[in-house]
Amino acid sequence: MWGAALVYLMATGLLVIGTLPQTGGQLVYPLDDTYIHMAMAKNLVQHGVWGVTEYGFTSSTSSPLWTGLLALAYLLTGVHAATPLILNLFLGLALVFSLDVQLRQSFPSGGMRLGLLLFLIFAIPLPTLTFLGMEHVLHVLLAVWFLALAAESLVSQTSPRALLLGLAFLLPVARYESLFLIGLTAALFALRRRWGMAISLLAAAGLSVTGYGLWSVANGWYFLPNSVLVKANTSALHPETLGLALGFILLNLVQAPTILALILLAALMVRPAWEEKPLRALIFGLVAICQLLLARTGWLYRYEAYLVALGILALAPTWADLPPISRPKRIALLSMAALGVLAFAYRMVDAQVKTVQASRDTFRQQIQMAAFVERYSPNGPVVINDIGAICYYTNAPIVDLVGLANMDAARARLEGSLSTQTIRTLSQGADIAIVYENWYTPFGGLPAEWVKAGEWTLPDTAMIGHTVSFFAVDPAEAERLRTALAEYPQP
Secondary structure, three states: OHHHHHHHHHHHHHHHHHHHHHOOOOOOOOOOHHHHHHHHHHHHHHHOOOOOOOOOOOOOOOOHHHHHHHHHHHHHHOOOOOHHHHHHHHHHHHHHHHHHHHHHOOOOOHHHHHHHHHHHHHHOOHHHHHHHOOOHHHHHHHHHHHHHHHHHHHHHOOOOHHHHHHHHHHHHHHOOOHHHHHHHHHHHHHHOOOHHHHHHHHHHHHHHHHHHHHHHHHOOOOOOOHHHHHHOOOHHHOHHHHHHHHHHHHHHHHHOHHHHHHHHHHHHHOOOOOOHHHHHHHHHHHHHHHHHHHOOOOOOOOOOHHHHHHHHHHHHHHHHOOOOOOHHHHHHHHHHHHHHHHHHHHHHHHHHHHHHHHHHHHHHHHHHHHHHHHHHOOOOOEEEOOOHHHHHHOOOOEEEOOOOOOHHHHHHHHHOOOOHHHHHHHOOOOOEEEEOHHHHHHHOOOOOOOEEEEEEEOOOOOOOOOEEEEEEOOHHHHHHHHHHHHHOOOO
C-alpha cells in the first residue's frame, strides 16, 4: 500500500510540476470549473454569501459538499490557490488506502494486489482527478465504500447501518449522479423485502438533497443546482427526443469506451444469486447504464471516474473466483478484457498529456481573462461564459450567459428560448463581453450592435474553445476596449 501511495504522490507531483514552465510558475488548475468552487468558498468565508460573486446567492456548484469543505479549509487556513490540491492529496491517500483494504480480501498476495492498485490509480485516473482540485476524488472515495458496505449488507446484514446511511446522506451532495447508486441499491433492498433499509437509504439521500434544494428555492433558485440542470441529458426521458438521447449515449461511449467494456464484463459475471460479488457487478452495471443515459462522461475522465473504480473493484475479485467455463465464453471474456486493457492504456496516457495541456490552456485563456477584467473593468458588470477564474480573481459583477450563475439565462436555456434578444436583455448595463462567439450561433448570434474589439486565439487547445472574443456591449466603450487589448500582452 505504501509503495502505491508513494507512486500516486510522485505521479501527481510530476503532473503539477510539468505544468509550471507553461504557466509562468503559477499553480493553474486544468479546468475553469475548479475556480467556481474556489470563488464560492471564498465569498462564503469573506462575505457570508453562497455565490460566485459577493453580490448575491447563486446555486452554481455541482457539489455543495466539496464547496463547503473548501470553505471550511479557507476559514481555518485562509484563502489560498493551493488549498483544493492539498485537500485532494489527503483524500487521494485515503482512497489508495481504501482500495488496498477492499482488494486485500480477494488478493492477499502483496505483488498481485500492488499491481491492481497501481492499475486502479492510473485508470481512474487519480493523479488527474487530484490536480483538478474538484470533488471527484471525494466522490470516488465515498462511492467505493458505499458499494462495498451495501453489497455486504444485502447478503449478510452485518455492515454498519449508520455508516451506510451516512454515506447515502453525503454522496448526493458530493455528486448528484450518486442518486443512481443509492436508488438502485435501495431497489435491491426492497426486492429482498428489507423495506426499512430501502426507505432509510432513500430518506438519507433525500434529506441532504432536499435540505440544499429548499435553501436554494428560498433564495429564488432552482431546487437542483443550475450546473446540474444545464448539463443534464433529459432527452432520454422523452420519447420525442429519443434520437437526441441516442446521440448523447453514443458520445458518452466514444468518450469513455472503458465503461462499455466494464459493463459487458459485468454482464458476463452477474448470476441470479444473493451473493456479494455478483451483486457488486450488478449494481455497477446498472449505475453505469444510468450514467450513460442521463449524465456525462469525459472532460478529463472526471465524470465516469467513480464508475471505473466501482467496476474494477467489482469485477477483479469476481474474475479471481471465476469457476471453469466453456471455451467460447472464455474466449469472449479474454477478448473483452484485452479490449478493455487497451482502452485503459489509452485513457492513462491521454489523461496525463491532456491534463498538462489543459492547465496551459487555462493559464493562457481564463487566467488572462481574469487579469484583463481586473485591469480594464474591475467594477463590471462583465458579460462572460467562463465564470470561474474571473469570479475568483476579481470582484467584478458578472452576467453569465451559460446560466450557472444567472437564473434568467438558465431558465432561457432550459426552456429552449435563449435568443439574441434574450442575450441583449440579460446584458443591459454591461460595458464589455468576453465570450466564445460561436457558442451563440445556434441561438441567433450575439446582438448586432455589440462592437467586436478583438479576440485571442489559441491554435492548439486541449479542452477549451480556440478563440475568445471581446465585445463592447456599449458601443461607446469600443475604442477604449481596443486600446486596452492592444496594450495587454497576448497570451
